[in-house]
Each structure stands twice: as structure tokens, then as C-alpha cells.
Amino acid sequence: xxxxLESGGGLxxxxxxxxxxxxxxxxxxxxxxxxxxRQAPGKGLEWVSAITNTGDSTYYADTVKGRFTISRDxxxxxxxxxxxxxxxxxxxxxxxxxxxxxxxxxxxxxxGQGTLVTVSS
Amino acid sequence: xIQMTQSPSSLSASVGDRVTITCRASQGIRNFxxxxxxxxxxxxxxxxxxxxxxxSGVPSRFSGSGSGTDFTLTISxxxxxxxxxxxxxxYNSAPLTFGGGTKVEIK
Numbered sequence: 001x002x003x004x005l006e007s008g009g010g011l012x013x014x015x016x017x018x019x020x021x022x023x024x025x026x027x028x029x030x031x032x033x034x035x036x037x038r039q040a041p042g043k044g045l046e047w048v049s050a051i052t053n054t055g056d057s058t059y060y061a062d063t064v065k066g067r068f069t070i071s072r073d074x075x076x077x078x079x080x081x082x083x084x085x086x087x088x089x090x091x092x093x094x095x096x097x098x099x100x101x102x103x104x105x106x107x108x109x110x111x112g113q114g115t116l117v118t119v120s121s
Numbered sequence: 122x123i124q125m126t127q128s129p130s131s132l133s134a135s136v137g138d139r140v141t142i143t144c145r146a147s148q149g150i151r152n153f154x155x156x157x158x159x160x161x162x163x164x165x166x167x168x169x170x171x172x173x174x175x176x177s178g179v180p181s182r183f184s185g186s187g188s189g190t191d192f193t194l195t196i197s198x199x200x201x202x203x204x205x206x207x208x209x210x211x212y213n214s215a216p217l218t219f220g221g222g223t224k225v226e227i228k
Contacts, residue, residue: 035217037171044222045165045208050215059215062122066198100170107155107170107212114164 001028002110006095009115012111014085016119021080022096022112030054030074033099036081038092038117048094049081053102064090086119093117123148125211127220133228140196144209144222149189153213156194157183160205168207169194201227 008020022034036048049070050059058070070081079096093116097108126145134140144154151174159165167176169185172192182197197205204227209220 037219044206045159045210045219047210047217047219050217061216067226095164100211104215104217105153105212107167107210108157109170109176111164111166 002098004098004110004112005093006096006112006115009094009117011118011120012086013121014061014087014119015049015101017082017084018086020081020083020094020096020115022081023043024077024079024096024098027098029072029077031102033102033104033106034070034078034079035099035104036070037094037095037108037111038090040089040092043092046092051101052104053078057104059104074117083117084105086117087105087111088119091117122212122216123150123218125209125218125220127207127209127223129223131224131226133226134199135228136199136201138152138199140203141226142194142207142209142225144187144192144194144220146190146192146211148210150213152188153211154185154187154192155210155212156183157208157210158203158205159208160202161218163208165208197226199227 035050067085093114096112099112100106157165173185207217
């Protein structure tokens with residue numbers, strides 16, 4: 001059974017940093033691209049970032065480019081999102097999403113339960 | 122960047138009605154389109170990928186069609202458990218943009 005378990009969310013002040021983790025199990029993690037998708041309270045889904053199965057290529061939404069860094073440790077079956085220079089508008093539930101293939105050009109087929117990030121003073 | 126425009130933003134229909142949601146890409150994306158369902162308070166789930174391929178376990182009343190710039194999600198006979206928000210997403214290349222969503226309610 002595929003499981004994706006996010007952690008690391010919490011309350012952070014504007015300008016602060018936070019690192020999210022996503023522990024994956026139930027599939028060969030190193031074979032699949034991974035994504036972060038977020039959802040602000042009461043709002044729609046927003047794609048944030050993606051990384052290929054090898055980690056060689058990474059992609060970002062313009063809203064987070066230069067502030068967020070996606071990475072993965074295939075030996076630990078874990079996906080990360082390092083977030084810095086956080087703003088109030090980054091407040092969202094952040095979901096870890098598994099892609100259907102090693103390339104990012106693949107729909108997501110499994111979602112984690114999400115972790116809430118609140119940016120507020 | 123390619124924009125994804127969903128319509129309508131919300132709809133109310135009766136049980137048994139045929140419901141259609143559209144998603145338009147500002148440029149062609151071939152069939153690199155997925156549809157997700159998010160029930161209230163729940164995590165999104167994929168319904169359809171590659172524009173028309175039904176995800177395993179999804180009821181057959183859901184179907185998808187389209188290619189290029191215009192796509193459709195159809196619920197052939199709306200059921201109470203279909204109350205949810207529905208999102209399209211393009212995934213041909215980054216950014217993997219979502220549509221704005223369609224909230225479906227029962228009349």
C-alpha cells in the first residue's frame with residue numbers, strides 16, 4: 001500500500017524558514033517523480049514544485065522560485081521542501097504527491113494527508 | 122506559461138442529472154490532462170488521467186474527453202457522494218498548473 005506521510009509543518013513568522021518532509025513507503029521511491037502541491041484555506045489547489053525520480057531536475061512555480069528548494073533522498077525514501085523567506089500568502093496545507101512515472105510529465109496518483117504551514121507574526 | 126480555465130466555478134444539479142465540467146488550456150497540451158476530485162475536508166483523489174483514462178476504482182459514471190486545448194469531465198448520473206470540488210491539471214511540462222476548480226452541489 002502506497003503511503004506518503006508529510007511532516008514539518010507549523011507556525012512560522014514572516015521571513016522565517018521551515019523544512020517539510022514526506023516519508024514514502026509501499027512503492028519503489030527512486031522510480032517516481034514527486035510533487036508538492038498546496039492549498040490555502042478555502043482556496044483551490046496550487047502546484048508548487050516537482051522533482052524527477054533521480055533528483056537531477058527540479059521545477060518550481062513562479063510564486064516560490066528562489067525561496068523554496070525541493071530535494072529527495074532516495075536512500076531514505078524521503079522527499080523534502082525547504083522553504084525560506086516565508087510570507088503570509090504561503091499559508092497552506094502542503095501535500096506530497098507521487099507521480100505515475102519518473103518524469104514530471106505524469107499525473108499524480110497518490111496524495112499524502114498534508115501538513116499545515118501557517119505564516120503569521 | 123499555459124493557463125488552465127475551468128468552468129463553471131460552481132454548479133447545483135439534481136441526483137441523476139448529467140453534469141459537465143470544462144477545462145480550457147491557453148495552448149495545446151495534447152492529452153496531458155488529469156482530473157481530481159476533492160470531497161469536503163478530504164485529500165484530493167485522481168479520477169482521470171491522460172484526458173480520458175479512468176483511474177482504477179473510480180466509478181464508470183465519470184468520464185473524460187478532449188485533446189489539445191479543450192477538455193471535459195462528465196458525470197453521467199450525479200450521485201449524492203459526488204458532492205465535491207473538481208480540478209483539472211495539465212502536466213505536459215512545468216508549471217503543472219491546476220484549473221481554478223468547480224464546486225458541485227446537489228440541488
